Amino acid sequence: MRMLRMRSKPGYLTQVKQSNMSAVLKSIWEFEPISRVELVERTDLTSGTLTNLTQDMIRGGIIRESESSHGSVGRKRMLLRLDTENYRIIGIDIGRNAFEVVLTDLAGRVIAASEGSTAGMDNPDSILDLITPSVQKMKALSSDSGNKLLGIGVSIPGPMDMQQGILLDPPNFPGWEQYPVRAELEKRMEATVLINDDARSSAFAERWFGLGRTTSHLVHITMGIGIGGGVVMNGEMLYGANGLYGQIGHITVVHNGEPCACGNLGCWETVGSIPGIMRNWTDGHGKTIMNFFEAVQRNDREAARTLEYTLSILTDALTNLFNVYDPDVIVMGGKLYPYLSRYMPEIRKRVQSRVYPFVRERVRIEASTFGTSQSAVGAAALIFDRLMREPLDMIGLS
Amino acid sequence: MRMLRMRSKPGYLTQVKQSNMSAVLKSIWEFEPISRVELVERTDLTSGTLTNLTQDMIRGGIIRESESSHGSVGRKRMLLRLDTENYRIIGIDIGRNAFEVVLTDLAGRVIAASEGSTAGMDNPDSILDLITPSVQKMKALSSDSGNKLLGIGVSIPGPMDMQQGILLDPPNFPGWEQYPVRAELEKRMEATVLINDDARSSAFAERWFGLGRTTSHLVHITMGIGIGGGVVMNGEMLYGANGLYGQIGHITVVHNGEPCACGNLGCWETVGSIPGIMRNWTDGHGKTIMNFFEAVQRNDREAARTLEYTLSILTDALTNLFNVYDPDVIVMGGKLYPYLSRYMPEIRKRVQSRVYPFVRERVRIEASTFGTSQSAVGAAALIFDRLMREPLDMIGLS
Incomplete structure (x- = not known):
């Protein structure tokens, strides 16, 4: 929406061009296919500047022109889109x-x-x-x-x-x-x-290549040996004052709980991660997380108890994330997630019963777009x- | 750092001027007293545009000129600052x-x-x-x-x-x-x-009139009948997808805890607010929060037990806030805070023992600048x- 203005400072013109090109490229990514006229509207650049920038990017191979199928009679409308192939x-x-x-x-x-x-x-x-x-x-x-x-x-x-x-x-x-x-x-x-x-x-995978195409507020949870988070608000990844913004695995979910490697007590990671589940499963010694979910499938009583505890803590944690970050969507991934996915319809219902009533219908929890990759x-x-x-x-x- | 560029659209010039003036005014607020030369550097506006904008704002009475006490010999250096008096x-x-x-x-x-x-x-x-x-x-x-x-x-x-x-x-x-x-x-x-x-x-009080002058990441907690939050990151108040970003009083701190008015269970508000404390104090029937803290001062055993529980939950909650938002400072206010303030040195120590070791020395918890107002x-x-x-x-x- 904005552009920098010329000034007699070394490198300044390049900085201006970079900033303008970035704005144009982001708009093409978000709204492709898009015409130059629409881009002028969206970026507030002059049409001359815009033409130069798009020409440079076409030459550079990061965007390309394509003809509109809905062009008006007698005139072909050229639209721009990302060139993902070069x-x-x-x-x-x-x-x-x-x-x-x-x-x-x-x-x-x-x-x-x-x-x-x-x-x-x-x-x-x-x-x-x-x-x-x-x-x-x-x-x-x-x-x-x-x-x-x-x-x-x-x-x-x-x-x-x-x-x-x-x-x-x-x-x-x-x-x-x-x-x-x-x-x-x-x-x-x-x-x-x-x-x-x-x-x-x-x-970032979700923000640029996945659900981030259609939403600007998302939380991604990685569940495995640990529990990590990445939080995108208004389209921007947040880092906080010390790079610790979004340490969601280290929310205390058990008052006076077990010590965590991070220094805190009763962190979600201590009970909700793969090692956390294995510690809670009294029959888990020397076994794997796959063994655990097999035991659940066999209706093993101890495994079922541990699973129920894991899911009730997961419900607390997801509800917390909706209340602290208010995202459009929570995306879940990591090595543990494939085992949890079959329980997600039930978890979604539980979380819906816990968030503010007026957002119940908006609770959206999805699997990460690229799975284990x-x-x-x-x-x-x-x-x-x-x-x-x-x-x-x-x-x-x- | 940026400016909009002219375009032949009704109202567009006004929009450009508004955006530029806002950038200049914010820079003056942040760096006052500041010279026009520095403002040109900070805003990337031309010196002509900057002179016009500052002239308008001086005429409008929101900024004023003052002479620098460190001006170089033979030449007075005029600095700009907010005019807070008109x-x-x-x-x-x-x-x-x-x-x-x-x-x-x-x-x-x-x-x-x-x-x-x-x-x-x-x-x-x-x-x-x-x-x-x-x-x-x-x-x-x-x-x-x-x-x-x-x-x-x-x-x-x-x-x-x-x-x-x-x-x-x-x-x-x-x-x-x-x-x-x-x-x-x-x-x-x-x-x-x-x-x-x-x-x-x-x-917002803290962001513009208090500690926000020197930090761009802050969490403000209002503790009273309820527990509310306002979160400023990179200098901007965040609202989330539904206006619920920062509902910090509704983080579950007690697993399977009491129902909260918000629809969740075991929220911090259910145990950490004034009504929460009064419910936990078994002798609290018909009494006030002031009576409670008087009983604590008399070393009443039940009151002491309730206080210790309140403080241990407060420690969990503050640690959670450092881990989810990673602010430079947590600011505490509300009607309950004056009663809690005497325990804050102890709470700060407890929170320090719970956050990531490399940020322990950076844990900053302050009283809100304007107290009960x-x-x-x-x-x-x-x-x-x-x-x-x-x-x-x-x-x-x-």
Whole structure:
């Protein structure tokens, strides 16, 4: 809606152009297919400026023209849309026991994927040695098909210094403290690398490639070994004062509950995560979460009791999220979610009975769009997010 | 940082001017005293545009020039600051049992205040009849001293339709359902009227007239008959998809707890508010919250037990707020807070022991700047907020 105005300052023109191009590109993403006339309306740019910017982006290969099928008689109306085919993005999800690498187009469609186990490994260099061949293969796939690689996004357990690209002190992730993962990957891959924690990356996947197309307020929950969150309000990911905004796994749901690795007591993560459920299941020693849900299916009494407790805590937690963030939709993913999905119709009913009456009918809880690949696709979404914000730099048009 | 650009559309020039003036006014508010040169840097406007805008605002009486005491030799450097003296704002807090009216300047300083009881009254018109003489007195005070009235803000229990200025179905506030409080007051007072719920108004007081001067992420908690919240992130008040963002009193803190008026179970409000404490105090029948804290002072055993429970729940709740919103500061107010304030050093220590270790030293919990007048001053802040966003319309400069 706004543009910067010229001023005699070095780099200022480029900054103006970047900001204007970002505004145009976001509008094309949101409203495609869209005409130049509509874009002038939406961005408040002059039609001359708009024509130049769209020309640059067409030349750069990130948008394209298509003819309207509803054009008026005797005159073809040219519409603009994102060109998702010229560029590719690589997304890498580095988890505590496994990794996944995906190659996507600019719509977040997965063109190739590869995964592997890192169980028992605690040397980041060795883990990157293991991942590198998959990434190289994706790079080759991309160039073989004539595409340019826009960049490499990485999802990894937090907390981290995103600007510096360095992990801080991630719990249950030995060996990675202070590891400069971004610099190391940039050196190995000769590409732009961005990192974010897996919970926020997963939310970015939803924001750009999933339900975020139709809503601007969403909460994404990643449930697995831990419980993480990413919160998008008014279309923007929120980080808070210390990068801790959305630590939803660390809401106390059990008063005077068990100590959590984060320092708090009775966190949702202590009872609602995979390890939390296994601790609550008195027969769980030496068994897996799959064994637990099998026991539930066999109507095992202890397993049923533990499940009911898990679901009642989940109901509390989801209700809390509606009351603190008031999202249009809560999106759920992570390794635990596939086991929970069959109970969601029941959970939705319970949550509906707990929120403010006037929003009951608006309670929307959905499965994450990319299932178990959410975090890897989200890593790719980090690069897409940068493209939306800084297209000139990302495409090298300046 | 941005400006709109001219276009041949009716009203467009005015819209551009409003947006630019708002950016300049906010920068002056944030960085005063500030020179025109610095303002050009901060707003990216041309120096010609900036000079025109500041000239208009000086003429309009909302900013003024002052000489720098550190001007370089031989040349006086003129700095700009807010002019807080030409305009006055009236803030009205309408509570369930009482009302308060304040007259403030543009810095939120209370120039005159008046209050009264509405206990037992459930007819909005009668309550407005009771409040109107106080408001008329403030209007007279303002014009007697040669000031112009900028507008009247109203804090009132929610939920509400802020745009329409109509209350929806506020709990424990009989007679006010669907009452058009804004239209009614505009008719009576012949002034611009804005309404918001008391919890968010109190947060606005802090955002514009209190700690918000030095921080852009804050949570304000109003504790009394209920527990309400207002959350400012990146300097903006958040509302969510349905106006329910920040319903912090309705986080479940007791699993399988008591039903709350909101529809949820075990809400913080059910145990942490004044009625919640009185229900937990087994000797509380027929007594007041003051009696309760007197009993605590007498080392009454039951009162001490209830207090300890209240404080342990408060610790959970505050820790939750740090983990979900990651604010720079949590600000506490409301009728219950004065009784709690003596326990805050202990509470702060407990919360510090519960948040992520790397932010322990950053835990900041403060008393609200305006004490028991927070909500009335916050009502005035609603008008100030509008001035910051739409100065042309508010001052009639267009």
